[in-house]
Amino acid sequence: MEGAAVLRSTDARNIATYAIKPTDYVGLVPRLLVAEGDIVAAGDVLFCDKKDERIRFCSPVAGRVKAVVRGEKRLLLAVVVEKDDACEKAPAPMPSDLKEQMLQCGLWTMVRQRPFGTVANPDNAPKAIVVSCFDSAPLAPCYDFALAGREDDFTKGLEALATLTQGKLHVCFRNGQKLLAKAEQVKSQISNMELHVVNGPHPAGNVGTQIAKLCPINKGEVVWTMNPQDIATLGHLVKTGEYRPEKTIAVAGAKIKDPHYYRIMAGACIESIVKAQAISCDYPNMVSEASLCGNRIISGNVLSGTQVAADSFVGGYDSLLTIIPEGNYYDFMGWLMPGLDKYSFSRTFLSGFIPRCLHSIFDMMPSCMKPKFDTNTHGEERPYVFAGNFERVFPFDIYPLELIKACIIGDMELQENLGIYEVEPEDFALCEFIDTSKTDIQPVIRQALETLRKEAM
C-alpha cells in the first residue's frame, strides 16, 4: 500500500491531552474513580473494572482530569487528562510483587488474554505467553525502529514477563531482526523463553496465527499476549520503579503528507498530528462526521483498526495511525472494466497480471496503474457463494466459512467444536478483505465471542 512510514521519528511527547478509552477494551464495564478537575500523576487510577477492581486503568501522564466523556446511556467513552508537569509527584511506593506492581500502575491492562481478547484475569494461570515482535499488516510499524534505544527495557520486560507463567514464553521475530539478536543475548537467563523466527506473508505477524502454530488454545485454556512496546514499558517499570508508557507510533497512509514515526506517550491526542499531516481528499463530500476532508482516520491498521475522529486519541493497543481516502464514489461499470488500478486477491482484474516486482523496483508506473486503496466496498452484500477462498488467507486448522456461519446462526456448541476459542476478530481480517460477498465478518466473530464470554461468567 501507498504511504508507508519512513524510519524517522518526531518527538511528540509534549502533546497536551491524553485519554484512556474504556471502549478500547473488550467487554469492559468501567467504574469511574475521578472527577473533572482532579489532579493525577502518571500511574494514578482513572477508572477500574467493575467486576475486578484490581484491574485499574491509569493516567499515562501527570496532569489534571480535563473531561469525562460520556455517550449514549451515559456510557463512559473516555477520561481525558490535560498534561501538566507541575502535577508530577514522587511515585507511590511500589508493591514488591510484579503482578501487583503492574496492576497498580495500570500496565496490567496491556496484558490481553485469549480467548475473548479481554484484559487478562490476574488469577488465571496461562498456558503460555506469546509475544509477536513484528507486525505484518499493511503499513505496520517496524518494532526494531519503534524500540530503538529501548532494547534493554525490552529484554528486561521479557525477563519479567517470563515470571508470570508456569508455561512457556514464546517470542516471535522475523529473520534478521535487531530485537531478535538482543533477545538471544538474554535467552540463557530466561529458562522458559523460546524464540521463534517466523516467515511468510500477513497474517504471519498476528499473534493469533503464532498461537495457533505454537500452542493452540483448547477449551478452558488461556494464553496471554502483550505488545513489544508495552513490554519495554514493563522493563522500565521493573528497572526504575517508574511508570512511563512511552510509545513510538507509525503515522502512515496514502493521505499522509510525510509518513513517519512519532514518539508519544500512550493515549495521546491525535488532533495535532492529523491536522498537520492529512491531505484533503479528491471526493469532497463528507461521508461521516468522523471523516476529515473526505479521509478516514484509523487507529490501528486498515484491516482490523478502529475508525476514530480527528480529535480522538491513540488506541490502547495500537501503534499505528492510518489515514486513507474514503471511497464514497460511483464506479461506472466497475464490474466490467479491466481494472488496472484495482487491487484484488483474485486475478479477475488486469492489475492481477502486473508483476509485483514492477511495483516495488521501479515505482514508475503511471498512476492509473497503481492499485488504489480506499473504503469503498466495491460491491454489495450477498449471500456466501464462493467457498474455499478464505482458507487461502486463514492459516488456522479451522474451517473459516463454517465457523462464520455457526456464529451467524448463534450455535454455541458448533462454534466451540469448530474452534472459536482459538480466534479473535482480527484473525478474520483478511477473510473479510477478500470476501466476494462483502459481508462484515469481524463484528460477527466479536459478537459470538462476547455471547460465549457472558455465558461462561
Next chain:
Amino acid sequence: MQMNGLRNFIDKIKPTFSEGGKFPWLSATFGGFETFAFTPNKVTKSGAHVRDAVDMKRAMITVVIALIPALLFGMWNVGYQTSCALMAQGGEAFSFLYCFWFGFLRLVPMIAVSYIVGLGIEFTFAQIRGHEVYEGYLVSGFIIPMIVPVTTPLWQLALAVAFAVIIGKEVFGGTGMNFLNPALVARAFLFFSYPTHMSGDKVWIANDLWGSDALTGATPMGELATGGNPSASLLDMVIGTIPGCTCETSFIAIALGALILLISGIASWRTMLAVFVGGGAMGLLFNAIGANAYMQLPFYYHFVMGGFAFGAVFMATDPVTSAQTNCGKWIYGLLIGAFAVLLRVLNPAYPEGMMLAILLMNCFAPIIDHCVIARNIKMRQRRAEAGKEVKA
C-alpha cells in the same frame, strides 16, 4: 468523472423508486439496473476498512467470459453440423461465416429466452423478498442454452428455466442457498419431461431454415451405447466438430474457459482435477475388465465425448452446490468423474452420465463436508483431552 450524465439521470429518477416514491415496489428492479451501471458508493464501517476489488458481479462476469469460447465455437458448430448433414443428402456446404451466422440465429433466441424468463423470476423474487437482485443467474442463464440440444423448442426451454429457477433455487432461498445446480436442474427437467426431444439421432442437428426433412446425426456416445464404435475421430472430438449439445462439444474451447477460471482463481482447481482423475480411473478400470466395446474405449475418450469436460469445468465447480471444504472437493470431484463414466458405460438408457453424476453428487456434497468437518472437530477434541492429560 466519466458518465456524469447517466449518473445524474439515475440520481434524478432514484427517488421515484425509493420508499415514498411513485414505484417503491420496483426498488429492487431499479437497484439491479443501477448497480449494473455503477458499482455503488458504499463504504466500509469497521473491521477491514479496505476491501478487495472483486465482487459478485465481477466474479460472475468472469465465468461468463470463460464460457464465451465454448459459446462461439458452439455457434459455428451448429451451422457446421447442419451443413454436414445437408451435404450427406447431396446439398451444398455452408461457408465458414454462414455456419457461424446460422448457429448465431439459433442460439441467440435461446439465450434471450433463458435470460428473460430466468431474470424475470429472479427480479420478481428479489422484489417480493425485498433484497437486491443477486447475480447468480447471470451464469446459470448463460449455461442453460449451452447444454441443451439445439432443436429444443423455445417454450420447453422457457418451462425448464422457470422450473430450475423456482424449484431448483428460489424455494431454497435463492442464490447461495440452493443445493442443486440450477442449470443442470433445467437440463434434467427437459431430459425427463421431453425425452423424445432430448435424445436419439434427430435432436442434435438444427434444420435448415427453410425446413427440409429432419436431419440426423448421431453423437459418439449414442453410437457407443447402441453397441457401435464412434464414427468421429479423437481429433474431431477434441476440436468439437461432432454432433452434441450446442456448446459442449469442443474440448479445446472448454479448456480455454477452464484456463480463464483457474488463472482468475474463480473455480477450484481441486474439483476440476479430481473430476478428470476420477473419470480417468474409472475408465481404466473398465479397460481392465474390457467386456464390451464401450468398456474397451480408451479412458481419455470419456474426457472429450459428450458433456464430461463442460460439466467438469463449469458445473462441478459451481461453488454453491459443490463440496465447500478443500478435502471434500477432492472426494466430490473424484466421485463425479467415476459416476459419470460408470453411468455412461453400464447404463445404455442414459447415454450422458455427466448430468446425473453431478446432480447426484450435489446431493451428497453436504454429507461429504459434514464428514470432513467432523474430523476437524474430533481432532480438536482429542487435542483438548491430550492437553488435559498433560496437566494432570
